[in-house]
Amino acid sequence: MLLVYTHKISPRLKYVFKHICTRVLGIEVSFTTIIEEFIAHDSLKMSYTKQQLSNEFFIKSHDILFEQGLNDIEIHMHDWEDTKCFFYNGDKSAIPYDIFSAAFYLLSRYEEYLPHVKDEFGRFTATESLAYKKGFLHQPVVDIWALKFKKALQNHFPDFDFPKRAYSIKPIIDVPSAYSYKLKGIIRTFGGTVKDLFTFKFRSLYLRFMVILGFLHDPFDTFKYIINRQKTSKFKFLFFFLIGDFSTFDKGINPNKKKFVSLIKHVADYCTVGLKASYFALDDISILKKEKLRMEDILKTSLHASRQSFSKLNLPESYRNLIELEILEDYTMGYVDYVGFRAGSCTPFLFYDLDYEIQTPLKIYSYHLMDYALLKHQSLLDKKKILNEVIHQIKQVEGEFVPVFHNYTFSNDTRWDGYKELFNIILDSADED
Known part of the structure; x- marks a missing residue:
């Protein structure tokens, strides 16, 4: 001591x-x-x-x-x-x-x-x-x-034996919308169809109806691939599903849809599931509470982890609301468009309330990379270089790497070419010297 x-x-x-x-x-x-x-x-x-x-x-x-x-x-x-x-x-x-x-x-x-x-x-x-x-x-x-x-x-103190810790990974899968075309309802499907027609997006129109009719796989439905990767990884993936009401900012799936609820339960059989709080839940604890209870009803267990939509934080109110609702972990802190360490650390830390001058029980897992931050780098080689540099920095201090990927990142959309390989580099990094 x-x-x-x-x-x-x-x-x-x-x-x-x-x-x-x-x-x-x-x-x-x-x-x-x-x-x-x-x-x-x-x-x-x-x-x-x-x-x-x-x-x-x-x-x-x-x-x-x-x-x-x-x-x-x-x-x-x-x-x-x-x-x-x-x-x-x-x-x-x-x-x-x-x-x-x-x-x-x-x-x-x-x-x-x-x-x-x-x-x-x-x-x-x-x-x-x-x-x-x-x-x-x-x-x-x-x-x-x-x-x-x-x-x-x-x-x-040369005789004192210091303990050692090991590099670890906590992969985050953010799910703002589980499907691109499925389970969207008649009104939203009609609206999307009209929009595709007026913007001449005929490929999107074709995909929409082929998916709805069951002839093609929904591009956002990458859950089978992710679960298969979970089965081969020693690190538990953490999914955050948006189950808030439809709004200008949040366009997820209706949480009353049985197939969507079944999907969340299926994922929870293999991975940890948390709540992706909606945009308006950020400032309204009554909405946040409703979404928390909704997720707990689906999971049949108490909710312990959350992430805010758009990675938005209002300090200290955002964290105080989580504490009041007895949510013990948050994964919002980080930068959407920059790779790096927002709090200067790759070790989870407790939130300190500067207004009340107290240490709180809320544990903050600051993420260090979001898939979007790599889009500014054109070539896959550049993306790998940035990714490997982050991994190197965290390994040097034997910390915990928290990357954030989205379910649609693993789709066949050309925008996300090579991202499966990047994800595999992260998962394999713990086995390398």
């Missing part, structure tokens, strides 16, 4: 130390403000305060972990060996940066509470982030910093 001496034990301090020490490095941590207790401890120990006590392992603290609310924090970025860091703390410290304060800034999403420009869906964009502006979005810096901290501790 690591004992940390500090001048004040704050909720922020306990939160970030437990993430870095326990979740990333696998060591228990406790805290004291009593010098005698610190001196008497005969295992791993460090001081985290403004002044070093003697010649102990010491990291000089920044003020952010002892503050409350939001403040105008000045951030100066520095190169640190193979990565970047901020909150420089001088030469007397065992490591030259206060990684705990820097990690808290990223994990709490401090910057997303500050004024920023949103996109047309009201989302925080990658280009607004510190990570993008300072050139470290491509790295899980929190995990990298944690390993640098571990190395410094090992040098100071």
Whole structure:
């Protein structure tokens, strides 16, 4: 166990130390403000305060972990060996940066509470982030910093045996609409037919009726392929089905359709199933509750995971609603159009509510790549290069890779050519050195 001496034990301090020490490095941590207790401890120990006590392992603290609310924090970025860091703390410290304060800034999403420009869906964009502006979005810096901290501790306590963790994968399959043409109902099928006629999309018109009449397979129905891949993978896939009401933003299948319900149950026999919350459920807890109960009725078990439509988050309200409804995991945090680490980490972390200054029970799985982000790269070779770089970064810190693919990504649409191969590269990456 690591004992940390500090001048004040704050909720922020306990939160970030437990993430870095326990979740990333696998060591228990406790805290004291009593010098005698610190001196008497005969295992791993460090001081985290403004002044070093003697010649102990010491990291000089920044003020952010002892503050409350939001403040105008000045951030100066520095190169640190193979990565970047901020909150420089001088030469007397065992490591030259206060990684705990820097990690808290990223994990709490401090910057997303500050004024920023949103996109047309009201989302925080990658280009607004510190990570993008300072050139470290491509790295899980929190995990990298944690390993640098571990190395410094090992040098100071060479007899301590640190536990190891292994690289893992949590594949996400997002299902905004299970079918392209099937189960759409008379009115929507008629509307789609009229639209195809007026926009001269005769191929779509042909496909629509061949699928409805049963002569062709629905292009979005790739579930047999995905389940077959699940059967050969040691990592459990996590499906998110949209079962909200039809709206301008959400055009899924009517959740009252028996064949759609049967599909969800069939997938749940092989994979984990969560709720893809509709666009309007994001701001209305009554809608979210209705969708949660609807999914629980289908699954006949309690719902533990969710994802928001359009990867939209309103902090902290979105997460507070999930907590109130006792949803324990969320997979929304990430960037639709950029590959990288929105919270600077590839280790799941608990949501810290900056307004209430408390650690919550909601576990955040930040995704690192969405299929759409690779579309900007024209060739399959370029896509593979980007994908392999992300895998390499996560493997370096033995983290968990969370990629998001959609059911239609595995269709025969030329837009998604090569994506089955990319998905297989991800699944096979755990078996490679």
